[in-house]
Amino acid sequence: MRPDVIVRCIDVSKRFGSREVYEGLFLEVYRGEILALLGRSGSGKSVLLKLLLGLMRPDRGAILVNGTDIVQLSERQLADVRRGIGMVFQAGALFDSLTVYDNIAYGLQEHLRWPKARIRDRVREVLEAVDLRGVEDMLPGELSGGMRKRVAVARAIAPGPELLLYDEPTTGLDPATARRVVDLIRSLKQRLGVTSLVVTHDVHSVFRVAERLALIGGGRLAWSGEISEARRNPPAALLRFLGEGEDEEWNPPASSP
Template sequence: MIKVVNVHKYFKDRHILKDINFEVKKGETLVIIGGSGSGKSTLLKLLIGLLRPEKGKIFIKDEEISQMTEAQLDKIRLKMGMVFQYSALFDSMSVGDNVGFGLKEHGKMRKEQIRQIVEEKLKMVELEGFADFMPNELSGGMKKRVSLARAIAFEPEILLYDEPSSGLDPITSAKIDDLIVQMQKLLGVTSIVVTHDMNSAFYIADRIAMLYNGEMIAIGTPEEIKKSTDNRVLEFINVSKERKR
């Protein structure tokens, strides 16, 4: 579903991503971990075409996207949904209008069709009956769930999550983790999740990749990552766990 080949990204004289290579299979959940500034969010933006690499290629379902026009990218993005770190909801719109925004903008559906889809997606994220609420009436965890409902409105084949449990308490974070797993099972989506939370990473991941100073220094199953002999990986895992106590 996703293939990244020899990708480099620069911001002025800073080498943000250095020769990144990996693949994500259909229906797989890849979790990307790493410290602040390691390039995790930049990688997500490259995958959805918000940024372009200076070198290398990015394939989404066998289509190379790094040289595409915006019009071509828009067609690719219809196959993808993104859950942003801070939810990125429109404060002036109701929950229902937020979830249905993309359907109105890109689809040719009747209002009744959109309403039915919105209700269905809100039910999937356990927010049935909240369509008329405004974002400022919701908790942080509820906003994340609205963001997820909006991301799955088009029934995408790929979901990208940028720090989905950031700023949430442990109980709410666990609910978000359960929803990520549920989306994989119910929709068969391929997911990439960026997180600092190792408990979350080990729970939701089929494989985990670690970025360190812009390089991908490890990739493997949760068990393989736990058994890593790379001190940089072990330090990140151990410090993350200690900070949870």
């Protein structure tokens, strides 16, 4: 059976000056899956997320989201596409001067113009979904790193997106907290049926969180396949990535959790 594709990059190239970040990238994200995109620092992971959100345009190629090439869209049309996409930025990117409640409510109010009561219910619902209670009136600075990350996730899921993009969701977290974030990503997928693209250079979280792995290097897709396949029979590109790894010593996890 052919998988249902929600995002398809076709021959995407992007350069900054003489720095060629992508040179003929082909990538597919299947509807409903958790796909981990693994690549070294500076390989272009954050750039890819910006391309998918239409915050940057490629020099060449097409980016289909639900079959529509977003490269061709106007800013106004892009705004509609973005409504279907939730983004969890690397540093959380919460507004420090706004309470947790207002951080989550902001987009629902300003962009979606939901009535107050609906926003109130939704904020409560998404905070419960990320396992946070009683934090509505707190400021981001009063929360731990793991809690901030969960608030950022709550904000991203609040409008009910069909695609969630995570930029390095476990980076900078201690192992136990990182594990909770991974569990959260998995449980959101199960409960909301949302498609998740998790960009990371952390191999350990990849094997815990994802169903499929896409490895990028040299501006292209170096390998993609099922996690079970990567575990059973690690492709050369993955072994090379690990061998050159910044800090990683890798023992393939014996089985999934």
